[in-house]
Amino acid sequence: MGAAHGHRLHFHGHSPLHRAPAHLKVAALVTFMLVVVATPHAWVPAFVAYAVVLAALVALSGVPVGYLARRMVVETPVLVFAALLPFVATGPEVDVLGIGLSEPGLVAAGGLVTKATLGVLGSLLLAATTEPRDLLAGLERLRVPSQLVQIMGFMVRYLDVVTDELRRMRTARESRGFTARDPRHWPVVARSAGALFIRSFERGERVHLAMIARGYDGSARQGARP
Amino acid sequence: MTTPVTTPVLDLRSVAFAYPDGHQALFGVDLQVQRGERVAVLGPNGAGKTTLVLHLNGILQPGAGSVAVSGLPVVRENLQEIRRRVGIVFQDPDDQLFMGSVRDDVAFGPRNLGVRGAELDRQVMRALDLVGMADFADRPPHHLSFGQRRRVAVATVLVMEPEIIVLDEPSSNLDPASRRELADILTGLDVTLMMVTHDLPYALQLCPRSIVLSDGVVAAQGSTLDILTDDALMKSHRLELPFGFDPHVC
Numbered sequence: 001m002g003a004a005h006g007h008r009l010h011f012h013g014h015s016p017l018h019r020a021p022a023h024l025k026v027a028a029l030v031t032f033m034l035v036v037v038a039t040p041h042a043w044v045p046a047f048v049a050y051a052v053v054l055a056a057l058v059a060l061s062g063v064p065v066g067y068l069a070r071r072m073v074v075e076t077p078v079l080v081f082a083a084l085l086p087f088v089a090t091g092p093e094v095d096v097l098g099i100g101l102s103e104p105g106l107v108a109a110g111g112l113v114t115k116a117t118l119g120v121l122g123s124l125l126l127a128a129t130t131e132p133r134d135l136l137a138g139l140e141r142l143r144v145p146s147q148l149v150q151i152m153g154f155m156v157r158y159l160d161v162v163t164d165e166l167r168r169m170r171t172a173r174e175s176r177g178f179t180a181r182d183p184r185h186w187p188v189v190a191r192s193a194g195a196l197f198i199r200s201f202e203r204g205e206r207v208h209l210a211m212i213a214r215g216y217d218g219s220a221r222q223g224a225r226p
Numbered sequence: 227m228t229t230p231v232t233t234p235v236l237d238l239r240s241v242a243f244a245y246p247d248g249h250q251a252l253f254g255v256d257l258q259v260q261r262g263e264r265v266a267v268l269g270p271n272g273a274g275k276t277t278l279v280l281h282l283n284g285i286l287q288p289g290a291g292s293v294a295v296s297g298l299p300v301v302r303e304n305l306q307e308i309r310r311r312v313g314i315v316f317q318d319p320d321d322q323l324f325m326g327s328v329r330d331d332v333a334f335g336p337r338n339l340g341v342r343g344a345e346l347d348r349q350v351m352r353a354l355d356l357v358g359m360a361d362f363a364d365r366p367p368h369h370l371s372f373g374q375r376r377r378v379a380v381a382t383v384l385v386m387e388p389e390i391i392v393l394d395e396p397s398s399n400l401d402p403a404s405r406r407e408l409a410d411i412l413t414g415l416d417v418t419l420m421m422v423t424h425d426l427p428y429a430l431q432l433c434p435r436s437i438v439l440s441d442g443v444v445a446a447q448g449s450t451l452d453i454l455t456d457d458a459l460m461k462s463h464r465l466e467l468p469f470g471f472d473p474h475v476c
């Protein structure tokens with residue numbers, strides 16, 4: 001509560017990118033991603049061009065590079081997987097510092113990292129320049145099934161409630177002298193996660209009751225505003 | 227309204243209910259609420275208050291007995307109309323406010339009833355005006371204070387122009403200022419009101435009449451002041467006034 005503006009991923013601004021209609025931004029991102037994924041690994045100049053386009057958009061949006069860079073950590077699992085590829089892939093090997101690495105593996109890893117980085121950066125830029133609510137409205141205009149949009153809407157709405165609950169539970173744990181430091185403490189954390197799941201499930205039921213109480217009958221009549 | 231004035235807005239006759247696990251919560255509740263009344267339902271925790279509330283708009287159906295709203299029986303065929311007539315404000319506004327903005331949330335009910343376009347906007351803004359939240363229409367509900375969220379929750383049922391508003395513990399978790407603001411709003415509304423609470427001073431402030439629900443039956447009913455000053459009755463149903471509160475001097 002308190003902050004006047006949206007989400008952790010959103011960066012408040014008034015750039016042309018912020019003002020662009022959400023459905024155009026989503027469509028542009030999806031197209032961009034398809035093109036990036038479809039580009040063969042060897043076409044290095046094409047990837048440079050994509051990167052330049054993205055960099056230009058970042059500059060246009062006015063979102064600080066550091067802000068996006070910090071959020072790039074979500075890419076870590078992909079990077080780990082890419083780092084493993086040269087070791088597990090087969091084919092001709094090259095010798096790097098005395099270790100035999102698979103050459104096709106290196107190329108695949110390079111391609112994977114490049115494409116993933118472009119994709120993640122593009123998505124972060126979309127998230128940073130679009131309020132969640134506008135994003136949902138944009139998806140609706142793109143004719144994404146309204147049930148799916150509703151589910152995403154619930155997620156956006158309750159993310160803060162659930163993370164708040166999580167934070168309160170952690171505070172309560174720590175107030176009783178518990179801090180999760182090593183794997184021996186994981187069972188306690190797991191039980192907290194279980195409790196959080198049950199609480200969220202029960203909240204879901206209460207929300208459903210509240211919806212029924214206002215005449216909701218499960219139909220998609222809540223769809224796009226007329 | 228075509229309904230004659232004598233038909234009670236709420237008419238419960240011998241309502242009994244047991245949960246699927248066998249726990250019986252209500253053992254034959256009889257109660258009537260007349261148009262324009264403000265009635266408090268008092269009772270200790272576990273008396274069956276919330277179970278009773280869920281019967282008023284057919285979320286729970288009685289195992290025996292009947293519920294009628296302005297003469298219309300609460301049965302499956304009438305549920306849509308019943309839910310327009312009975313507006314329930316739940317205890318936790320986070321359960322009730324689930325859309326991305328205050329405006330969409332207030333619009334949720336009327337949209338379920340088929341209201342669209344300019345008429346929908348007009349109804350939404352009118353309801354928000356009544357609770358003093360019109361300036362917050364485009365804010366996400368989770369950025370409001372607790373008291374503001376409860377007021378929006380009241381607006382979400384006001385917008386349906388219900389014949390009766392039922393509030394479940396309306397004063398819980400409110401600071402004294404929010405509590406007074408909500409009381410001002412509720413007393414200013416021209417609507418039949420029922421509130422379920424164990425906040426006895428709030429009941430006295432808002433509701434001339436009270437019903438004591440205890441162990442699943444109506445144990446007593448009468449003027450709120452009479453009930454709160456009947457020490458024997460209060461004690462036998464686990465009702466206690468907060469320290470230092472004297473109903474006679476209010």
